[in-house]
Amino acid sequence: MKHILVVGSMNADLVIQTPRMPRMGETVRGGGFRVNTGGKGANQAAAIAKLGGDIKLLGCVGADPYGEMLLSNLSRFGVQTDGAQTVDTATGVAVITVCGGDNCIILDAGANACMTPEVIDANAALFAWADYCVLQLEIPLETVLHTARAAKKNGAKVVLNPAPMCPLPEELLALVDLFVPNSSEAELFLSHPVEGIEGAKAAAAEIRARGVPDVIITLGGDGCVYSVGGSVQHHGIVDTPVVDTTAAGDTFVAGVLVCLTEGRSMAEAVRFATHASALCVSRSGAMASVPTRDEVEAFMARNGK
Numbered sequence: 001m002k003h004i005l006v007v008g009s010m011n012a013d014l015v016i017q018t019p020r021m022p023r024m025g026e027t028v029r030g031g032g033f034r035v036n037t038g039g040k041g042a043n044q045a046a047a048i049a050k051l052g053g054d055i056k057l058l059g060c061v062g063a064d065p066y067g068e069m070l071l072s073n074l075s076r077f078g079v080q081t082d083g084a085q086t087v088d089t090a091t092g093v094a095v096i097t098v099c100g101g102d103n104c105i106i107l108d109a110g111a112n113a114c115m116t117p118e119v120i121d122a123n124a125a126l127f128a129w130a131d132y133c134v135l136q137l138e139i140p141l142e143t144v145l146h147t148a149r150a151a152k153k154n155g156a157k158v159v160l161n162p163a164p165m166c167p168l169p170e171e172l173l174a175l176v177d178l179f180v181p182n183s184s185e186a187e188l189f190l191s192h193p194v195e196g197i198e199g200a201k202a203a204a205a206e207i208r209a210r211g212v213p214d215v216i217i218t219l220g221g222d223g224c225v226y227s228v229g230g231s232v233q234h235h236g237i238v239d240t241p242v243v244d245t246t247a248a249g250d251t252f253v254a255g256v257l258v259c260l261t262e263g264r265s266m267a268e269a270v271r272f273a274t275h276a277s278a279l280c281v282s283r284s285g286a287m288a289s290v291p292t293r294d295e296v297e298a299f300m301a302r303n304g305k
Contacts, residue, residue: 002261003054005130005156007120007147008041009112009138010059010084011092012066013246013286018099030097035066036246037073038094038286039112040136040163043247047254048134049078051276052293053261056130058083058123059139060111062091067111073287083126087114092138101242101281107138107164115139117146127154132257134159137166148175161253165189178214179207180253186217200225201232216270218252226270235270238278238303244289251280251290258293275300 018030037046045057057079061067063086070091074081092110096103120127120143127133133151135144135158148158157177162168165185173179186203187194194203197219204215204225216226223236255273260266276296283289291299 001054002131003056003129004048004132004134004257004261005056005058005083005126005151006041006045006048006134007058007115007139007144008044008134008136009039009092009109010037010042010057010061010067010070011039011094011107011110011112011138012036012069013038013094013096015096015098015246015285018097021097021099021104032284034285035069036286036288037070038247039070039092040138040161040250042070042074042079043250043286043290044134044136044161044254045079046074046077046287047247047251047276047290048258050290050292051251051254051258051296053254053258056080056083056126058085058119058126060085060087060114060119062087062089062111064091066091066093077287083123085114085119087111089114096246098244098246101245103244103246109138112139115143117143119143120147120150124150127151127156130154130156132157132159132261134161134253134257136161136163138164141166141169145169145172145175148172151175159253159257161249162189163249174211176212178216178256179212180216180218180256182218182249183220197222197225197234201234204232214266216256218249223274224252224270226266228266233267235267235274238275238299240278240282242281244284245281247286247289248277248281250286252277254290255296272296272300275303
């Protein structure tokens with residue numbers, strides 16, 4: 001099995017359920033408040049570990065209870081956290097409102113803003129170890145670019161999940177081997193609407209034409225489209241009750257990566273990841289909602305597909 005290094009954010013998720021989203025200036029009643037460990041980097045690392053991958057995480061937390069909770073939970077899930085840095089500022093926080101199974105999120109970067117190029121350089125051994133390097137955009141963009149350079153210098157493949165989307169330098173795009181946006185992120189990246197499955201296929205082909213070897217665009221209830229050789233294929237969803245979509249995208253990315261490091265095809269990786277994310281949305285929480293490898297394989301066997 002090949003090695004996966006995730007470089008990214010680590011947050012405390014402050015989550016509340018509400019029957020409808022408030023309008024500006026309005027107060028509504030909610031319930032079920034909880035504090036979860038999250039952040040796209042930490043979520044993806046935990047998901048990779050739970051799905052059977054060999055994973056290390058490089059990120060920053062604060063010297064506070066939230067930071068201690070993150071490191072403890074990540075270790076419990078099987079993530080190797082020797083690259084985690086504790087810094088003298090507050091741990092990043094995500095305030096998440098869940099309504100009807102969907103969510104909206106407000107981020108405070110906190111310690112994630114301390115992920116500088118100097119931190120990357122100080123952890124060169126992690127890049128010598130890694131075969132895949134997974135990135136998101138919840139740490140400074142200059143650090144994302146510096147990380148991609150370090151990964152490619154050491155022969156690792158670079159995977160970018162561009163969330164939250166921002167303008168991307170062409171140099172970064174040229175370093176990416178697998179680009180995994182959702183449909184909204186693809187629209188922002190391409191500066192035009194991405195409508196339906198056929199529109200997503202065209203968008204994936206357009207992104208590949210800009211020099212990215214492989215692209216997966218996730219489409220929520222429409223599944224995803226993904227590149228295979230010279231073509232773009234569609235894969236539908238697996239029907240499950242939707243309880244909470246938090247970490248579903250992170251679980252999907254993790255499922256794809258675990259399969260690719262095992263030498264499986266992109267089609268097999270997408271199938272596995274689709275089942276993993278379907279189980280994830282049927283549960284509440286972030287890391288806690290991610291299924292284990294055994295759960296996914298049993299779910300796939302029950303579905304017969």
